[in-house]
Amino acid sequence: MITTTSAAHAGEAVADLVEEVAPSVVTILAERSLKEVSANGNELRSPDNRPFDEFFRRFGAPENFSDRSNRGAPGHALGSGFILEQDGLIVTNHHVIDDANEITVLLHDGREFDAVVVGQDPQTDLALLSIKAGEPLPFVQLGDSDDIRVGEDVVAVGNPFGLGGTVTTGIISAKGRNIGSGPYAEFLQTDAAINKGNSGGPLFDMEGNVVGVNSAIFSPTGGSVGIGFAVTSNIVDLIVDDLRDDGAVDRGWLGVSIQTMSPEVAAAIGIEDRKGALVSGVVAEGPSDGTIEIGDVIVAFNGEKVSDSNDLPRLVAAAEAGETSNLLVIRDGAEKALKIAVGQHESATLAQPPEETEKASARMLGVTVAPLTETARSDIGLDDDATGVVVTSLAPNGPAARSGLLVGDVIVKFGEEKISTPDTLKKALQKEDGDPALVLLNRRGHQIFVAVELA
Numbered sequence: 001m002i003t004t005t006s007a008a009h010a011g012e013a014v015a016d017l018v019e020e021v022a023p024s025v026v027t028i029l030a031e032r033s034l035k036e037v038s039a040n041g042n043e044l045r046s047p048d049n050r051p052f053d054e055f056f057r058r059f060g061a062p063e064n065f066s067d068r069s070n071r072g073a074p075g076h077a078l079g080s081g082f083i084l085e086q087d088g089l090i091v092t093n094h095h096v097i098d099d100a101n102e103i104t105v106l107l108h109d110g111r112e113f114d115a116v117v118v119g120q121d122p123q124t125d126l127a128l129l130s131i132k133a134g135e136p137l138p139f140v141q142l143g144d145s146d147d148i149r150v151g152e153d154v155v156a157v158g159n160p161f162g163l164g165g166t167v168t169t170g171i172i173s174a175k176g177r178n179i180g181s182g183p184y185a186e187f188l189q190t191d192a193a194i195n196k197g198n199s200g201g202p203l204f205d206m207e208g209n210v211v212g213v214n215s216a217i218f219s220p221t222g223g224s225v226g227i228g229f230a231v232t233s234n235i236v237d238l239i240v241d242d243l244r245d246d247g248a249v250d251r252g253w254l255g256v257s258i259q260t261m262s263p264e265v266a267a268a269i270g271i272e273d274r275k276g277a278l279v280s281g282v283v284a285e286g287p288s289d290g291t292i293e294i295g296d297v298i299v300a301f302n303g304e305k306v307s308d309s310n311d312l313p314r315l316v317a318a319a320e321a322g323e324t325s326n327l328l329v330i331r332d333g334a335e336k337a338l339k340i341a342v343g344q345h346e347s348a349t350l351a352q353p354p355e356e357t358e359k360a361s362a363r364m365l366g367v368t369v370a371p372l373t374e375t376a377r378s379d380i381g382l383d384d385d386a387t388g389v390v391v392t393s394l395a396p397n398g399p400a401a402r403s404g405l406l407v408g409d410v411i412v413k414f415g416e417e418k419i420s421t422p423d424t425l426k427k428a429l430q431k432e433d434g435d436p437a438l439v440l441l442n443r444r445g446h447q448i449f450v451a452v453e454l455a
Contacts, residue, residue, distance in 0.1 A: 099395075253321070259277070298328070321423070389420075
């Protein structure tokens, strides 16, 4: 039975926690041109009926809100973030600052600073920013999201609808949620109220540690209905370390296609508990070619259990390219131990981290690339001796897209550097000092040069 006294103590605990952590939570203002389009292809715009115009004028508009009556002005996206290190390293969501022309960070005490993007990872919707305040800043620690239990109290602090410093409380409703955002992110579900503008803000446990980054809500109305999702702090820890290193995320790659087993498939293979990831394909010339076989069931990776197909990509992604990893598979009804040198997955964003000089802080191509395997050569229609890396996606307004690069193009040379792997392209970007940069492409068997103005 919860008494009035115990409820009062619980309220005091939350108040004490907020007093301690609130100074480390920041508001992020990202400015975009109104010509940017939303995911459905429409211009970002306000509703025809605008009963909240005065509210937004006074307190700021929510994410992706733009006023059609002032088309010449930039569109503003509001989000949240938190200071992870006292020198001004800030964590937020990728979608908060994606395609921003200018990013401003507002501290709890009202000070404003221009922010530089250290790196971002669309695959986990995380981004790392840096500001220079000239003095140590209040910061918070990442907790262990594996340790928090369903039912434990949590506190969200952020900037919903421009109302900075807003606190909401709730519990962890579920763990290990997969919300269809890709294979590398894992989410905590919470009923703490999360609304537009909370994106990128921290979800705290009652010890004041960040256990998640608030990133998404399920809502038929657009407002909080008590189902919010936060990227786990353990994923954040991995991504931040990688982004801090070189501005991009280097993921391990096995070169296999996997699936979760249905009861019928598990019975046919002879596996009773349906645990593991079933290999349905192996990439020719990939790291697993000749070692892993179609039909293998991967049940462990480097000592970590693989319960289903959602577990394996995160475990492999955390391994370093070239690192020899230990796999346990079930093949023909028996366990078999394998050793495989993990390959390198396509880079998230090929960028140089910010440094003191403008040149060093601005080297970005705006592409994701993958190794040119035998299968890729065949799919694109290239000769067997073609070399380079294949473009798998383009940032809509990135330098590469503006210069006419297409998905499926193969980057053969960048400047004077021959490109053979995603890593050699990253190194070439870091060395390139010409602007525009000369890029040699192989486009379905025809080689062409393009000049790319790096941003």
